[in-house]
Amino acid sequence: MKTDITTGITHLPAAEWDHLARPAGLYLSHRWLAGEEADPTATAAYALVRDDDGTLLAAAPLYLVHTEPNSSYAPPEPAPGADRPRVVAGARRGYHSAPLTDPSLPADRRTACLALLRDAARTYAAGHGTTHWWPYLTEPAAALLAPLYEAAPRPVEEDALIPLPGAGFDDYLASLPKKRRLAVRRERLEFHAAGLRVRQLPLGDCFRDSGRLLAGLQQSHGHAADSVAAMTGLLERQAESMGDRARVAAAYDGRRMVAFGLYYHFGGTTWLRAVGTDPSCPAPFAYFNVAYYLPIEDGYREGTSALHAGMRTIRAKRLRGARVTDLYALPDA
Numbered sequence: 001m002k003t004d005i006t007t008g009i010t011h012l013p014a015a016e017w018d019h020l021a022r023p024a025g026l027y028l029s030h031r032w033l034a035g036e037e038a039d040p041t042a043t044a045a046y047a048l049v050r051d052d053d054g055t056l057l058a059a060a061p062l063y064l065v066h067t068e069p070n071s072s073y074a075p076p077e078p079a080p081g082a083d084r085p086r087v088v089a090g091a092r093r094g095y096h097s098a099p100l101t102d103p104s105l106p107a108d109r110r111t112a113c114l115a116l117l118r119d120a121a122r123t124y125a126a127g128h129g130t131t132h133w134w135p136y137l138t139e140p141a142a143a144l145l146a147p148l149y150e151a152a153p154r155p156v157e158e159d160a161l162i163p164l165p166g167a168g169f170d171d172y173l174a175s176l177p178k179k180r181r182l183a184v185r186r187e188r189l190e191f192h193a194a195g196l197r198v199r200q201l202p203l204g205d206c207f208r209d210s211g212r213l214l215a216g217l218q219q220s221h222g223h224a225a226d227s228v229a230a231m232t233g234l235l236e237r238q239a240e241s242m243g244d245r246a247r248v249a250a251a252y253d254g255r256r257m258v259a260f261g262l263y264y265h266f267g268g269t270t271w272l273r274a275v276g277t278d279p280s281c282p283a284p285f286a287y288f289n290v291a292y293y294l295p296i297e298d299g300y301r302e303g304t305s306a307l308h309a310g311m312r313t314i315r316a317k318r319l320r321g322a323r324v325t326d327l328y329a330l331p332d333a
Helices: 014-021 030-036 107-127 139-148 169-174 178-193 207-220 228-245 286-302 314-319
Strands: 002-006 042-050 056-065 087-089 132-137 154-163 197-202 247-253 256-266 269-277 306-310 323-331
Touching: 002 107, 014 030, 014 056, 030 228, 042 107, 056 107, 087 107, 107 132, 107 139, 132 139, 132 154, 139 323, 154 314, 169 178, 169 286, 178 286, 197 228, 197 286, 207 228, 207 247, 207 256, 207 269, 228 256, 247 286, 256 286, 269 286, 286 306, 314 323
Parallel strands: 087 132, 269 306
Antiparallel strands: 002 042, 042 056, 056 087, 132 323, 154 306, 154 323, 197 247, 247 256, 256 269
């Protein structure tokens, strides 16, 4: 097997990369990573493992971080006398990460590929006078990588995934306990009874309105730096990089957007990315409808089998059928 480190994911065929990324999720997909390269706060590179025929067997993004504006991605405290790691291995955004390996690899070859990715990350980091770490690893990914590192993976957050059984929303409802089925039906009925106009839009058509709502929600949770300009710019960049894959479930009161949920379909899963609601929204349960129920409906239309609801507000997600697992941070001690 041959190891290489390259820059610019657009030089790698999307189909080849996404064959590895599909089981790992949206935030390691070719198109998402291409969009992340525009972020000036880090420089992206990619560790690749190929066989003698040139087939891509394993890969991992590597980010040399210049400044980290997201405190949730602040690197872990190092061992005494060491500096904090400045290279992120795996996804740098999205709070969901894993090393990429060909799903068909036998266990022993997969382990060998993971060791080569670890060595490539070490070499890349050492070349920049630092070390690397893996943030927000899924439970299976942390278990695979743990034997290759001295430090143990440390749980940092919980991650919620809502299964979508069967072929439609009624099947999702049937999977819930009776009390919760009644609650979800009521939340949907009261939301729609308010008479808002509900639309499914590409993000490119509504990133300004969505940015305004996202900024309001973020600031209400204490994120003062998440201004309207900052959130609008963030969503505009996502719209440019993701194109029509960036989908929005939006609710309008007249001509004014009062609630939105941004999501993506990738790898058989619908990925909830951002939500915002206006305090003046007249519809009850607007948040739950744009965050869960409308994306779930579209997920069934798309043929996905789960809604990735992510971390935090875990109780609300459990109430809507989420299965919860841990996310881990793993430093190269």
